[in-house]
Amino acid sequence: WPDFCKLSKNVSKINMVDFSKNEPCSMVLTGGTTGIPKAVPLTNENLNAMAMQYELSGVPHGKNENKFLDIMPPFLAYGLVDGIHMPLSLGMQNILITKIVPEELAKTILKYKPNHFMGVPNHMETIAESKDMEGKDLSYIITAGAGGDSTTIEQENKFNQFGKEHNIPNLLQKGFGMTEGSSAMISTLSNETNRLGSVGIALPLNNVGIFEPGTENELSYGKKGEICICTPTMMNGYYNNLEETNKVIKKHHDGKYWIHSGDIGYMDKDGFVYHLNRIKRMIVRPDGHNVFPSAIENLLSSHKNVKECIVVGVNSEFDTKGQYPKATI
Numbered sequence: 001w002p003d004f005c006k007l008s009k010n011v012s013k014i015n016m017v018d019f020s021k022n023e024p025c026s027m028v029l030t031g032g033t034t035g036i037p038k039a040v041p042l043t044n045e046n047l048n049a050m051a052m053q054y055e056l057s058g059v060p061h062g063k064n065e066n067k068f069l070d071i072m073p074p075f076l077a078y079g080l081v082d083g084i085h086m087p088l089s090l091g092m093q094n095i096l097i098t099k100i101v102p103e104e105l106a107k108t109i110l111k112y113k114p115n116h117f118m119g120v121p122n123h124m125e126t127i128a129e130s131k132d133m134e135g136k137d138l139s140y141i142i143t144a145g146a147g148g149d150s151t152t153i154e155q156e157n158k159f160n161q162f163g164k165e166h167n168i169p170n171l172l173q174k175g176f177g178m179t180e181g182s183s184a185m186i187s188t189l190s191n192e193t194n195r196l197g198s199v200g201i202a203l204p205l206n207n208v209g210i211f212e213p214g215t216e217n218e219l220s221y222g223k224k225g226e227i228c229i230c231t232p233t234m235m236n237g238y239y240n241n242l243e244e245t246n247k248v249i250k251k252h253h254d255g256k257y258w259i260h261s262g263d264i265g266y267m268d269k270d271g272f273v274y275h276l277n278r279i280k281r282m283i284v285r286p287d288g289h290n291v292f293p294s295a296i297e298n299l300l301s302s303h304k305n306v307k308e309c310i311v312v313g314v315n316s317e318f319d320t321k322g323q324y325p326k327a328t329i
Contacts, residue, residue, distance in 0.1 A: 001098045019044065021045075022043050022045065022236060023043060023044060024041035024042065024043055024236075025042065025043060025044045025047065026041070026042050026047070026080060027039050027040065027041050027042075027239065028040050028042060028075060028076060028077045028080060028179055029075055029076070029179075030076075030077070030178075030179035030180070036244060038238045038239070038241055038244060039238065039239040040077070040179050040180060040235050040238060040239065041235065041236065041237075041239055042077065042081070042182050042235060043236065045232065046081075046182045046232070046233045046234070046235065047081055047085045047182065048089070049182075049205065049231075049232040049233045050081050050082065050085070050086055050182050050183065050184070050233050051085060051086045051089035051090060052204075052205070053203040053204050053205055053206070053233075054082075054086050054090065054189070054203075055089075055090055056204040056205075057187070057189040057190070057203060057204060058189070058190065059090070059116075059143065059189060060115070060142050061087075061090040061091060061092055065115045065116075065142055066091060066092045066093050066115065067092065067093050067095060067112065067113065067114045067115045067116070068083075068087035068092040068093065068094050068095065068114060068115070068116045068117065069095045069097065069108070069109065069112055069114035069116070069117035070083035070084055070087070070094060070095065070096050070097065070117075070118075071083075071097050071100045071105070071108075071117060071118075071119050071123070072118065072119065072148070076148075076179070077177075077178075077179040077182050077183040078118070078147060078148055078177070078183045078184075081182045081183045081233075082118055082147075082183045082184055083118060084096070087116065092115075092116070095112050095114060102122070102123060102126045103126070105119075105123060105126055105127055105130075106126070106127050106130035106132040106133050107132055109127065109138075109141075110132065110133075110136060113140050114140075114141070115140055115141065115142045115143070116141075116142055116143040116145075117141075117143070117144060117145070118144075118145035118146070118147060119145070119146060119147075119148075120146060120147065120148040120149050121146045121148075121149055121150070121151040121152070121155050122149075123146070124146050124151075124155065124159045124172060125155055125158065125159070127144075127159075127162070128158050128159050128161075128162035133162075136166060137166065137167050138163070138166040138167060138168050139166075139167035139168065139169065141163075141168045141170075142169065142170060143170065143173055143189075144159070144163070144168065144170070144172055144173060145172075145173040145174070145175065145187075146159075146172055146173070146174055146175075147174070147175050147176075147177060147183075147184060150275060150294060151172070151174050152294075152297060152298050152301045153196065153197055153298045153301070153302065154298070154301040154302050155301075156172055156174070156196060156197070157196075159172040160172055170190070170191055170194075171188070171191055171194045173187065173188050173189060173194065173200075174187070174188050174194075174198075174199050174200060175187035175188065175199055175200055176199040176200070176227065176263075176265075176273065176275050178259065178261060179235075180234065180235050180248055180249070180259050181229055181231050181233050181234055181235070181259055182233035182234075182235070183233075184203065185202070185203060185206055185208070185229045185231050185233065185259075186199050186200050186201065186202055186203065186206070186208060186229075186273050187199070187200045187201075187203055188200035188201075189203075193272075195272050197274060197298075198268075198272040198273060198274050199265075199273050199274070199275050200272065200273065201271045201272055201273065202229075202271070202273075203231075205231065205232050206229055206230065206231040206232075206233075207229070207230040207231070207256075208227065208228070208229050208230075208267070208273060209228050209229075209230075209258070209267075210223060210224075210225040210226070210227060210228070210265065210266055210267050211225050211226050211228050211260075212225050212226070213225060213226045213264075213279060214226075216250075216252045216253055219266075221266075221267055221268055221269045222266055222267075222268065222269075223266060224264055224265070224266045224276065224290075225264065225265075225266070226260060226261060226262070226263065226264060226279065227261045227263045227264070227265045227273065227275065228258045228259060228260050228261060229258065229259045229261065230256050230257065230258050231259070234249065234257065234259055235249075237249065247260075248260055248262075262278060262279050262280070263275060263276075263277070263278055263279065264276045264277050264278070264279055264282060264292065275294075276292045276294055276295070277292045277293060277294050281293055281294075283311075283312075283313035283323050283324075283325050284313075284322055284323065285322050285323065285324060286316050286321065286322030286323075286324075287322070288322075291313075291325050293310075293311035293312065293313075293325060294311075296311045296325055296327060297309055297310065297311050297327075300327060300329065306329055308329075309327055309328065309329040310327070310328050311325050311326065311327045311328075312325070312326055312328070313325060313326070314326045
C-alpha cells in the first residue's frame with residue numbers, strides 16, 4: 001500500500017479513456033448463489049448506476065457530511081462499488097483502511113470521525129460492545145450500514161439502543177444485495193424506510209418481486225418466495241461461465257432480465273422486503289412444513305444468555321425423508 005501511494009508522486013497527468021458501452025471496468029469475486037467460486041465483470045454503467053441510486057435516495061454528501069470510512073475489501077463488490085466508487089462519485093472524502101482489525105474499529109471511528117461507514121453485522125456488534133465508546137458523542141455519524149450478511153433482530157436492537165445513547169441520529173441501516181447486482185439493491189437509507197427486521201425498499205431504478213421459486217409466477221404481498229430483482233446494476237454475466245449465468249439471470253415474459261437471488265423472503269403491502277433465508281438453508285420437516293432457520297435464530301438470540309447461535313437441518317432418525325432443526329448455541 002505505501003509503495004502504491006508513492007507512485008502518485010510521479011503522475012503528472014491522467015490520460016482520459018474513451019467511453020465504450022457495457023465495457024467491463026472491474027472484476028470482483030463471489031461464491032454466487034450456488035457456492036461455486038466465480039468472477040464477475042462489472043461495467044461503468046453498473047458502478048455509476050449504483051452511485052446515482054444513492055444520490056437519488058437522498059444520502060447526505062454536502063460540505064459538512066463528506067467523510068466516508070471504507071472498511072470492506074475492494075475485491076468484493078460491497079467494498080469496491082459501495083465503499084470506494086460511490087462515495088468518490090458523490091464528492092466524499094474516502095478514508096481507506098487497508099487491513100481492518102475488528103477490535104480496533106471503535107478507535108478507528110473515534111480517530112477519523114466519519115459521517116458514513118458500512119460493514120457487516122458483527123462489526124456493528126463489536127462497536128456497540130466496545131469500552132472505547134463509553135461516554136462518546138457520535139452525532140457526526142449519519143450512516144452506519146450493515147450488509148454482507150443477515151442482521152438478527154437482537155443485533156439491530158442492540159445497535160439502535162447504542163446509537164440512541166451516543167446521539168447517532170439514524171437507525172442502523174440494513175440492506176440486501178448481491179455481487180451479481182453490484183452490491184446493494186434494497187436498502188433502508190432513511191428512518192422512514194427502516195422497519196425492524198426489514199432490509200428496506202428497492203433502491204431507485206430497481207424493480208423487486210417475490211416469485212415462486214424456479215418460476216415466473218409472481219406472488220402477492222405477504223407470500224414467501226424467491227427475491228428477484230430487475231436493476232441497471234445487474235452484471236452481464238459471470239466471467240467465462242455461461243452455464244452458471246443462466247441459473248441466475250433469467251428473461252421473463254415481460255421481456256426484462258431478472259436476477260434470481262436464491263434467497264427466500266416476502267414483501268409487505270408498503271413495499272418493505274423481509275429476508276428469511278437462502279433457499280438451500282430452508283429446512284423441510286418430515287411432515288412437509290418449511291422451517292426458516294433465521295426465525296429460530298432470531299428468537300434464541302433474543303435471550304440474554306445467548307451470545308451466538310446457528311440452526312441447521314439434521315436428518316430424522318425415524319423418518320425416511322425430511323429434516324428437523326437443530327440449534328447450536
